[in-house]
Amino acid sequence: MASTSASAGALLHHVRTGRARSRAELVALTGASRNTVSARVDELIAAGLLQEGGRGGSTGGRPPTLLQFNSGAGCVLAVDLGVTSADVAVTDLSAQILATVGHPIDIADGPDVVLAEVDRLAQKALAEAGLTPADVCAVGVGVPGPVEFSTGRPSHPPIMPGWHDHPIPSAFGRYGCPVFVDNDVNVMALGEMGVGGSAQDVLVVKVGTGIGCGVIVDGEVYRGAQGSAGDIGHIHVPTPDGRTVLCRCGNENCLEALAGGGALLRDALEAGLPVSSTRQVIELAAQGDGPALELVRRAGRMIGTVLAALVNFFNPHRIVMTGGVAQAGAPLLAGIREAVYGRSMPLAARALEITVSDAPDLSGRVGAALMAIQGYLDEDSVHQALAR
Amino acid sequence: MASTSASAGALLHHVRTGRARSRAELVALTGASRNTVSARVDELIAAGLLQEGGRGGSTGGRPPTLLQFNSGAGCVLAVDLGVTSADVAVTDLSAQILATVGHPIDIADGPDVVLAEVDRLAQKALAEAGLTPADVCAVGVGVPGPVEFSTGRPSHPPIMPGWHDHPIPSAFGRYGCPVFVDNDVNVMALGEMGVGGSAQDVLVVKVGTGIGCGVIVDGEVYRGAQGSAGDIGHIHVPTPDGRTVLCRCGNENCLEALAGGGALLRDALEAGLPVSSTRQVIELAAQGDGPALELVRRAGRMIGTVLAALVNFFNPHRIVMTGGVAQAGAPLLAGIREAVYGRSMPLAARALEITVSDAPDLSGRVGAALMAIQGYLDEDSVHQALAR
Incomplete structure (x- = not known):
C-alpha cells in the first residue's frame, strides 16, 4: 500500500x-x-x-x-571483516570515508581475538580522523557468513569457526550506540547502491572463494523467510562434459565448486598452469594467457547459467559482479553474458546491465557505513533523538 | 524505511x-x-x-x-480469462462471491469478440446478484499472458494472438470506475494470499499448458524491472537421459517443454498410454496407473529442479502449486519435494511448506477481485472519495 x-x-x-x-x-x-x-x-x-x-x-x-x-552531525564506524583481513573506516553521515585502517587477521582465531583487533583498528581510525568514541553514532559490521540480522549473531557460519551465535554488537559496547551486523554480500550490495539508493531491483554477485548474492528489491536488501536469500553458491549446475565435482557442502556440482575461486585454482593446477593462488590465475588471464583466459571464461559461463535462470525469475534492472574473481573483468563478463543472453527471455534481458563493480575493495566499508547510517537515521531513531 | x-x-x-x-x-x-x-x-x-x-x-x-x-459498500467485477474459458464473478468488497457465470471462449478470437462475451457475462452476473452497473466500484481482470500493469495492455502475449497492446480497460468504460489488469499467475497469487494477506514471501507456481510463477514479496506482487518476474517456464533444465526437446520459444529443454501440460500429454502418447488430453493423463495417475504416475512424478522432479534453485535464491516461506497439472496432487508433489529437499540448502528448506492450492478454480476470480478491491481502496482512492 x-x-x-x-x-x-x-x-x-x-x-x-x-x-x-x-x-x-x-x-x-x-x-x-x-x-x-x-x-x-x-x-x-x-x-x-x-x-x-x-x-x-x-x-x-x-x-x-x-x-x-548536515553529514557532519556525527560519524559511524564501518567494519569490513573478511576471512584474512579486517578493514575499519570512520565515515561521516553521508558515508564519506574520513579515515580507514586495515590489518591481516585470521577469522578462525575466533571472535575474541578478531574483535579485539577490530577495536584497536577502530581507535586508530578515530584518532586519525581527529574524533573520539563519543562522536560515533552507530556501527555497521559486515562478516563472511550468515547472520541473524535482528540480533547481530552469526548463524552456523561455515568459514567462521567459533563465531556461531556470538553477540558481535557487545564488542562495541564502549560506543553506547546501535550496532548493525549483516553478511558481507548484503553489505556490499548496499555499498553498490550508494548513498542515494534507487528504487531498482538489483543482484550483486560476489565471486570470491565462495559465491553469494545480495538481493535488492526496490532499493532495499531482501532477506527471505530465514534470512538466507541470495545463497546461490550451492545451486546445482550441469557440467557440459558430464564431470562430477564434490562440494564442501556434501552435494555435487554446486556453482561454487565449479566456478568459485578455489575451483579456478584447482582447474588451473590440473591444466598445468604455473600458479599457486586464484589471484595468480586472474593475473595470468589479464596478461592474455590463453588457457587462463579460457578457464575464467568457462567459470563465467557456469555463473551465467545460474544467472540466466535468476534473470527470468527475478527480472532485475542490473547485475553487479564483485569479489576477487570478478576482478578478472572482461573474460568473466564475456562468459556470463554468453550464458545469460543465450538463455534468458528477451523481455527480461533486453535492458539488463551486467557490470563489474567500480570499487570492489570499498563497497564493503561503504555498505557497512550506509547500513549504520540508515539504522541510525530511520524514523524511530530520529523520533527518539528529537524527543530528547 | x-x-x-x-x-x-x-x-x-x-x-x-x-x-x-x-x-x-x-x-x-x-x-x-x-x-x-x-x-x-x-x-x-x-x-x-x-x-x-x-x-x-x-x-x-x-x-x-x-x-x-462494510464490505457491502459496493461491489467489484472479477474477470478470469483463460485460453478456452471466461469466468466473471461479482463480489463484495471482501472478495466474497455474490454471483458468478462462465462460458467457453477461444482467446484467439481476439479482444473484440472475447471482451464482448465478457461484457455479456458481467451483465448476467450483476443481474443474478441483483446489482446494476452503477454499483460496480472497480474491475479486476486476469489474462493468460504478460501485461503492462500501468496501462492494462497485453505485451506480446504468445498465446493471445491479436491482443498485443489492446487497451483492455476501455472495454469496461460503461462502469466509469478503475480497471486493473494483470497476468493470470500474478492474479492467482493474490487469490492464494487471501483477503487478510500476510507479510510472507511466497511463490505460487502454475503448471498448466505453460508454467509460470507469481512472486509475492512481503505480501505484495513483485514484478521486476520490465514486469516479467516469475517467468520460470523457459528456465533451462538438464534432462537425466540427455534428451533434447525443442520449446515453442525456440530454445531447447525449457522447463515448460519438459514438464508442462503439453509435455505430459506428448510423453504419455509416446509411452503408448490410452489418452487424448493432459487431463486424462492426470486422471489415469489418480486411478493409480503406474506409467502415468511415473510421468507425473518425473514432471514434478523437473519442476523441483528449478524450484530448488529458487528456494536457495529467494528463501520463500511457502510454495503453492496450482493449475491443471497441479491437480495431480500427491505424485507431482512427491517429485517436486524429492528434488527440492535433495538440492536446497537446509536452512532455506527447513521450514518451507510446499502445498497444492485448496481452490485452484477459484483463485483466479478471488485474486482478480482482490486486485480490484486493493486498487479501489488504496490510500489515494479513499482520499479522493472522502474529498468528494
Whole structure:
C-alpha cells in the first residue's frame, strides 16, 4: 500500500537522498501541509541534522531556502571483516570515508581475538580522523557468513569457526550506540547502491572463494523467510562434459565448486598452469594467457547459467559482479553474458546491465557505513533523538 | 524505511485485513493521536466504508466500540480469462462471491469478440446478484499472458494472438470506475494470499499448458524491472537421459517443454498410454496407473529442479502449486519435494511448506477481485472519495 509519511525521519530521508531540497519540495513529495513540514524541518535544524544554505531558483515568488543534510552531525564506524583481513573506516553521515585502517587477521582465531583487533583498528581510525568514541553514532559490521540480522549473531557460519551465535554488537559496547551486523554480500550490495539508493531491483554477485548474492528489491536488501536469500553458491549446475565435482557442502556440482575461486585454482593446477593462488590465475588471464583466459571464461559461463535462470525469475534492472574473481573483468563478463543472453527471455534481458563493480575493495566499508547510517537515521531513531 | 502512515486509506486497510478492530487498536498500531484517528474513522463511517458494531472486551475502562469494514459498500467485477474459458464473478468488497457465470471462449478470437462475451457475462452476473452497473466500484481482470500493469495492455502475449497492446480497460468504460489488469499467475497469487494477506514471501507456481510463477514479496506482487518476474517456464533444465526437446520459444529443454501440460500429454502418447488430453493423463495417475504416475512424478522432479534453485535464491516461506497439472496432487508433489529437499540448502528448506492450492478454480476470480478491491481502496482512492 502506498504511503506518504511525513515523519521527521521520512523528511530527513528525502533531503539526505537528494529527493527534495526545500520545504516546498517536501510538501509536494509527501502531501503534508506546509505548516507540518515547516515545524518538523525546524526540529531537524535544531537537532543539527539539517541546515539551511543559499537560495534555489525561483519560479516567480520568493526563491526557496535550500535545505542540506548536515553529514557532519556525527560519524559511524564501518567494519569490513573478511576471512584474512579486517578493514575499519570512520565515515561521516553521508558515508564519506574520513579515515580507514586495515590489518591481516585470521577469522578462525575466533571472535575474541578478531574483535579485539577490530577495536584497536577502530581507535586508530578515530584518532586519525581527529574524533573520539563519543562522536560515533552507530556501527555497521559486515562478516563472511550468515547472520541473524535482528540480533547481530552469526548463524552456523561455515568459514567462521567459533563465531556461531556470538553477540558481535557487545564488542562495541564502549560506543553506547546501535550496532548493525549483516553478511558481507548484503553489505556490499548496499555499498553498490550508494548513498542515494534507487528504487531498482538489483543482484550483486560476489565471486570470491565462495559465491553469494545480495538481493535488492526496490532499493532495499531482501532477506527471505530465514534470512538466507541470495545463497546461490550451492545451486546445482550441469557440467557440459558430464564431470562430477564434490562440494564442501556434501552435494555435487554446486556453482561454487565449479566456478568459485578455489575451483579456478584447482582447474588451473590440473591444466598445468604455473600458479599457486586464484589471484595468480586472474593475473595470468589479464596478461592474455590463453588457457587462463579460457578457464575464467568457462567459470563465467557456469555463473551465467545460474544467472540466466535468476534473470527470468527475478527480472532485475542490473547485475553487479564483485569479489576477487570478478576482478578478472572482461573474460568473466564475456562468459556470463554468453550464458545469460543465450538463455534468458528477451523481455527480461533486453535492458539488463551486467557490470563489474567500480570499487570492489570499498563497497564493503561503504555498505557497512550506509547500513549504520540508515539504522541510525530511520524514523524511530530520529523520533527518539528529537524527543530528547 | 519503516512508515506509520495514519491516512484514512491506511486505517481502513488495518480494519479490513483484521489488524485492528477499534479506534484504540488503530492508535496503538499507527502511533497517531487519538484525535486524528477518531476524526478519520468518522469520515470513513460517513462514507459508508466502516461501521460500528458491538463492544469488545474491556481491560478495565469502558469497553471499546468495535469497528467493522462494510464490505457491502459496493461491489467489484472479477474477470478470469483463460485460453478456452471466461469466468466473471461479482463480489463484495471482501472478495466474497455474490454471483458468478462462465462460458467457453477461444482467446484467439481476439479482444473484440472475447471482451464482448465478457461484457455479456458481467451483465448476467450483476443481474443474478441483483446489482446494476452503477454499483460496480472497480474491475479486476486476469489474462493468460504478460501485461503492462500501468496501462492494462497485453505485451506480446504468445498465446493471445491479436491482443498485443489492446487497451483492455476501455472495454469496461460503461462502469466509469478503475480497471486493473494483470497476468493470470500474478492474479492467482493474490487469490492464494487471501483477503487478510500476510507479510510472507511466497511463490505460487502454475503448471498448466505453460508454467509460470507469481512472486509475492512481503505480501505484495513483485514484478521486476520490465514486469516479467516469475517467468520460470523457459528456465533451462538438464534432462537425466540427455534428451533434447525443442520449446515453442525456440530454445531447447525449457522447463515448460519438459514438464508442462503439453509435455505430459506428448510423453504419455509416446509411452503408448490410452489418452487424448493432459487431463486424462492426470486422471489415469489418480486411478493409480503406474506409467502415468511415473510421468507425473518425473514432471514434478523437473519442476523441483528449478524450484530448488529458487528456494536457495529467494528463501520463500511457502510454495503453492496450482493449475491443471497441479491437480495431480500427491505424485507431482512427491517429485517436486524429492528434488527440492535433495538440492536446497537446509536452512532455506527447513521450514518451507510446499502445498497444492485448496481452490485452484477459484483463485483466479478471488485474486482478480482482490486486485480490484486493493486498487479501489488504496490510500489515494479513499482520499479522493472522502474529498468528494
